[in-house]
Amino acid sequence: MEIVHPAHSLSQDTPEQLVYKLPQRLGCGIIRIDNFSSGLRLLYMDMKPHKPITLIGRVDGWSFGVGFSIIGHSQSRTSDFAPSVSLDPGMSGHFIIPDFKEIEEDILSRHKLKVCVLFDTKTLLNMANEDEETFLPFLKGLREQVFMSSQGKILPQMSQAVNQLIACPYSGKTRALFLEGKAMELLAHRLEQLKGDGAKRNAQPRIKTIDVERIHYAAELLAIAPADPPDISTLASKVGMSRSKLYQCFKIVYGHSPLDHLRRHRLRIAKDLLQQGRHNVTEAAYTVGYNNLGYFAKLFLAEFGIPPHKVI
Numbered sequence: 001m002e003i004v005h006p007a008h009s010l011s012q013d014t015p016e017q018l019v020y021k022l023p024q025r026l027g028c029g030i031i032r033i034d035n036f037s038s039g040l041r042l043l044y045m046d047m048k049p050h051k052p053i054t055l056i057g058r059v060d061g062w063s064f065g066v067g068f069s070i071i072g073h074s075q076s077r078t079s080d081f082a083p084s085v086s087l088d089p090g091m092s093g094h095f096i097i098p099d100f101k102e103i104e105e106d107i108l109s110r111h112k113l114k115v116c117v118l119f120d121t122k123t124l125l126n127m128a129n130e131d132e133e134t135f136l137p138f139l140k141g142l143r144e145q146v147f148m149s150s151q152g153k154i155l156p157q158m159s160q161a162v163n164q165l166i167a168c169p170y171s172g173k174t175r176a177l178f179l180e181g182k183a184m185e186l187l188a189h190r191l192e193q194l195k196g197d198g199a200k201r202n203a204q205p206r207i208k209t210i211d212v213e214r215i216h217y218a219a220e221l222l223a224i225a226p227a228d229p230p231d232i233s234t235l236a237s238k239v240g241m242s243r244s245k246l247y248q249c250f251k252i253v254y255g256h257s258p259l260d261h262l263r264r265h266r267l268r269i270a271k272d273l274l275q276q277g278r279h280n281v282t283e284a285a286y287t288v289g290y291n292n293l294g295y296f297a298k299l300f301l302a303e304f305g306i307p308p309h310k311v312i
Contacts, residue, residue: 001106001275002053006031014175026050029112036180039123040187043116044166047072047107052306055105065118066094066190068154068162072112073305076105087114092158092190093151108305115162117183117190135191150194158189207249214239215253218246219261226266227289232258266290267303274311281308 004026008018014034022029029047036042043065047053069087076085078097087093097103119127128135154162165182168175218239222229230238235258236246250258266288273279273287282293285308290296300308 002026002049002051004053004055006055006057008033014171016176022047022049026053033118034176034179036176036183038180038184039119039126040180040183041118042165042179042183043118045112045114045116047112048110049107052310053107055107056102058102064094064096064121064124065116066092066187067114067116068092068158068186070113070115070154070162072107072109072114074105074107074109074112074114075304076103078103087151090154091151092154092193094190094194115165115186117187152193155189155193158186158193161185161189207252211241211245211249212253214241215246215249218250218258219254222258222262223265226262226269227287229262229289263299264303267300270296270300270308271304271311274308284308 004022006020008020008031011017011019011032016035018033018035020031027047027049029045029049031047032044034042034044067087069089069091071089073086073088076087076095085095124135161182165179165186168178168182170178218235218241221235221238229235232243232246236243239246241249247257250256250261254261256264270284270288270290273284274281279287281297285291285293285296290299297307297309300306304311
């Protein structure tokens with residue numbers, strides 16, 4: 001994986017805009033950051049690397065944002081938040097970086113296109129003072145020191161705003177006003193989406209604390225021996241639940257089924273083994289319990305956006 005430290009420079013054509021262009025030896029691509037007087041920033045990334053790359057940069061002056069992944073897979077992490085978080089194509093999400101940290105982003109596909117609306121702590125608190133309930137998800141994330149808080153599908157109104165933003169026909173001050181308006185619109189759409197998600201979560205059946213603990217124990221049992229995990233009946237018996245209750249509670253706690261949880265855990269381990277360089281694809285697949293290499297490669301590609309033999 002090629003490591004890239006983007007060095008942004010001021011645009012010669014547009015004041016208050018920072019630009020970085022990917023070196024030609026790595027492919028083609030650009031990152032633009034527009035700064036607005038309101039405290040918002042708009043990040044536009046369009047990368048077409050020849051092979052997977054890792055972008056590493058310091059957080060400078062902002063710590064909150066909403067992202068919209070249009071094309072391609074990527075994974076991001078902070079310097080002290082070891083697990084990577086993915087934002088798949090067609091998904092929106094909001095991220096929170098309470099302190100100024102180094103950010104690493106793996107561009108895992110041949111084309112990555114995304115848009116992010118960024119704002120600093122002061123701007124967030126000013127907005128929250130005006131409407132605390134609306135910005136509660138961000139404030140809660142700040143208190144809990146999380147990185148990526150939640151994700152949701154890019155809605156049609158979000159997609160329309162992103163497309164208009166990308167195709168902006170204006171220049172000068174008119175361009176800045178147009179882009180800032182679209183940035184505000186995207187932020188509003190994401191906040192409304194969070195409100196809707198919150199209402200759905202509140203409508204879900206509540207589960208007892210003891211059942212949450214049982215589900216965490218079930219996840220631990222799946223992680224202990226990924227190549228030889230217990231079947232669902234055995235897993236349910238070990239944690240003291242019926243199969244149907246295990247499925248229901250597992251989905252409430254983790255957002256997916258036990259089998260999906262096991263699959264993701266297996267693939268993450270396999271990816272780590274490949275990145276360490278001491279296992280080939282066959283060995284990594286067998287280690288985590290996949291005997292069918294074709295099926296393993298298919299799942300790996302779907303999860304990370306690259307085939308296992310391309311992991312560096």
